[in-house]
Amino acid sequence: MAQYDFGIVGLGVMGRNLLLNVADHGFAAAGLDVDGEKASAFEKAAKEGQQVKGTTSAEEFAGSIKTPRAIMLLVPAGKPVDAAIQTLLPFLEKGDIVIDGGNSYFPDTDRRVAELEEKGIHFFGMGISGGEKGARFGPSMMPGGDKNAYERLRPVFEAIAAKVDGEPCVAYLGNGSAGNYVKMAHNGIEYALMQLISESYDLLKRGLGFEDAELQPIFEEWNNTELKSFLIEITSDILKKKDEGSDELLVNFVSDRARSKGTGKWTSQDAMNLQVPVPVIDAAVTMRDLSAYKTERVKAAELLKVAPTEIGAVDKQKFVAQLKNAYYFAMINTYAQGLAQLFVASKEYNYELKLEEVAKIWRGGCIIRALCLEDFRKAFQKQPDLPNILLDEEIGATLLAKQGDTRDIIKIAIDKGIPLPAFMASLSYFDGYRSATLPTNLVQAQRDYFGAHQYERTDREGVFHTEWK
Ligand SMILES: NC(=O)C1=CN([C@@H]2O[C@H](COP(=O)(O)OP(=O)(O)OC[C@H]3O[C@@H](n4cnc5c(N)ncnc54)[C@H](OP(=O)(O)O)[C@@H]3O)[C@@H](O)[C@H]2O)C=CC1
Ligand SMILES: O=C(CO)[C@H](O)[C@H](O)COP(=O)(O)O
Numbered sequence: 430m431a432q433y434d435f436g437i438v439g440l441g442v443m444g445r446n447l448l449l450n451v452a453d454h455g456f457a458a459a460g461l462d463v464d465g466e467k468a469s470a471f472e473k474a475a476k477e478g479q480q481v482k483g484t485t486s487a488e489e490f491a492g493s494i495k496t497p498r499a500i501m502l503l504v505p506a507g508k509p510v511d512a513a514i515q516t517l518l519p520f521l522e523k524g525d526i527v528i529d530g531g532n533s534y535f536p537d538t539d540r541r542v543a544e545l546e547e548k549g550i551h552f553f554g555m556g557i558s559g560g561e562k563g564a565r566f567g568p569s570m571m572p573g574g575d576k577n578a579y580e581r582l583r584p585v586f587e588a589i590a591a592k593v594d595g596e597p598c599v600a601y602l603g604n605g606s607a608g609n610y611v612k613m614a615h616n617g618i619e620y621a622l623m624q625l626i627s628e629s630y631d632l633l634k635r636g637l638g639f640e641d642a643e644l645q646p647i648f649e650e651w652n653n654t655e656l657k658s659f660l661i662e663i664t665s666d667i668l669k670k671k672d673e674g675s676d677e678l679l680v681n682f683v684s685d686r687a688r689s690k691g692t693g694k695w696t697s698q699d700a701m702n703l704q705v706p707v708p709v710i711d712a713a714v715t716m717r718d719l720s721a722y723k724t725e726r727v728k729a730a731e732l733l734k735v736a737p738t739e740i741g742a743v744d745k746q747k748f749v750a751q752l753k754n755a756y757y758f759a760m761i762n763t764y765a766q767g768l769a770q771l772f773v774a775s776k777e778y779n780y781e782l783k784l785e786e787v788a789k790i791w792r793g794g795c796i797i798r799a800l801c802l803e804d805f806r807k808a809f810q811k812q813p814d815l816p817n818i819l820l821d822e823e824i825g826a827t828l829l830a831k832q833g834d835t836r837d838i839i840k841i842a843i844d845k846g847i848p849l850p851a852f853m854a855s856l857s858y859f860d861g862y863r864s865a866t867l868p869t870n871l872v873q874a875q876r877d878y879f880g881a882h883q884y885e886r887t888d889r890e891g892v893f894h895t896e897w898k
Contacts, residue, residue: 439503440460441467535606538573558615583601600789611782647749654753659795709762
């Protein structure tokens with residue numbers, strides 16, 4: 430009998446935890462997995478009295494969910510999503526809703542929306558952030574799809590989402606693949622912030638010789654300031670964790686080859702397609718790629734030795750205070766770039782995103798949650814059509830106050846030979862964005878010189894070509 434309120438396909442890390450979260454909020458929850466052990470483990474993990482069911486039969490699963498059905502897929506992105514849809518299709522009816530909660534590539538979502546629309550089924554792409562714990566106790570969720578169909582999902586999603594000041598970290602975002610796009614940009618920002626924190630750690634440890642024991646308190650302290658954020662908090666935890674049976678930090682034994690599943694790269698790629706500059710995200714993707722060249726890096730470390738420039742004694746306390754300001758500066762620039770990408774993408778793909786809502790639902794539950802999101806929300810509240818948060822007067826004034834320290838920190842890193850590509854990209858972006866004139870007039874002249882590509886003039890209308898020599 431159809432008695433379950435909500436179903437999830439894929440009871441792995443995310444699916445199992447999210448469905449237990451659904452059950453905790455009083456909804457009858459059904460799960461489907463190809464693996465029978467995962468299906469019964471889900472049932473066993475539920476609390477007494479909760480109405481839950483785990484099965485490996487798609488027919489039984491779909492038949493047990495109240496119509497119009499609300500079924501979320503939490504399977505790996507790509508082919509498994511299409512496979513899961515095909516498994517469900519024979520048992521679905523017009524008006525049912527299928528939500529892809531994974532990190533799917535947004536053009537795949539647009540294709541699935543169109544394919545299922547022909548069958549009268551609503552398809553939602555919904556980014557979910559917060560990892561295992563978030564899924565279990567309150568994630569940030571970024572749904573996109575049919576606005577009317579969202580009303581069937583709203584009660585469940587608002588109940589299970591993280592809350593900030595009583596407001597749920599979920600909101601209907603827009604049409605088609607809007608939800609997957611916003612999650613992709615979220616992950617691009619996530620890559621960039623992680624890179625900025627890693628560069629800060631490298632400059633402290635390798636550049637200025639801070640001892641391991643000196644590092645953790647810095648991040649712990651930062652997390653009690655305007656830098657308060659999930660990524661700073663977990664960095665402080667990581668820098669506390671000793672390797673089992675040793676006095677050394679575990680992180681010192683972690684391989685420096687960084688892996689990735691693609692969302693950061695997609696953010697950069699689509700930013701290029703849209704011609705939106707996101708250089709801090711690009712730098713983060715590049716540094717993960719460079720990290721994979723371990724063998725060559727080890728060889729180059731021997732071959733390309735450079736003695737650091739002598740900079741004299743550094744006042745550690747002052748340095749940490751300046752680094753904190755530089756991190757804040759670069760962090761704001763990073764969000765500015767990701768949000769500017771969303772501003773353009775929304776117009777290009779007709780998502781009709783409200784950036785105030787995006788900032789609101791990123792304040793809690795997700796990996797990039799941070800105190801500063803409230804400032805961005807206020808900025809978009811004041812000016813819903815703000816193309817870049819750097820143009821908000823208050824945010825701009827804060828950045829101006831911190832740019833000097835950012836320059837000092839970068840100078841020290843240059844002298845010490847420590848790579849700070851993300852910090853440098855944030856400062857160059859800031860300097861470029863606030864330049865009323867750029868040297869691209871010369872680029873235009875060069876294009877016209879070698880390719881007769883023509884140029885516009887600053888003093889009169891029209892397009893021009895010159896024989897330059
Ligand atoms: N882990 C995380 O922190 C986060 C993950 N995500 C995204 O969420 C999605 C799910 O990730 P995660 O939970 O970590 O992945 P897991 O691999 O832990 O879980 C996926 C589950 O789906 C099952 N499955 C695969 N295909 C089917 C199918 N056709 N029908 C039924 N079950 C199926 C898998 O079974 P089997 O293993 O037997 O194949 C597995 O149990 C991904 O897109 C991921 O990028 C998003 C945010 C955070
Ligand atoms: O979506 C997430 C959190 O928001 C995942 O943790 C993310 O997929 C990790 O990405 P990668 O493996 O590429 O570092």
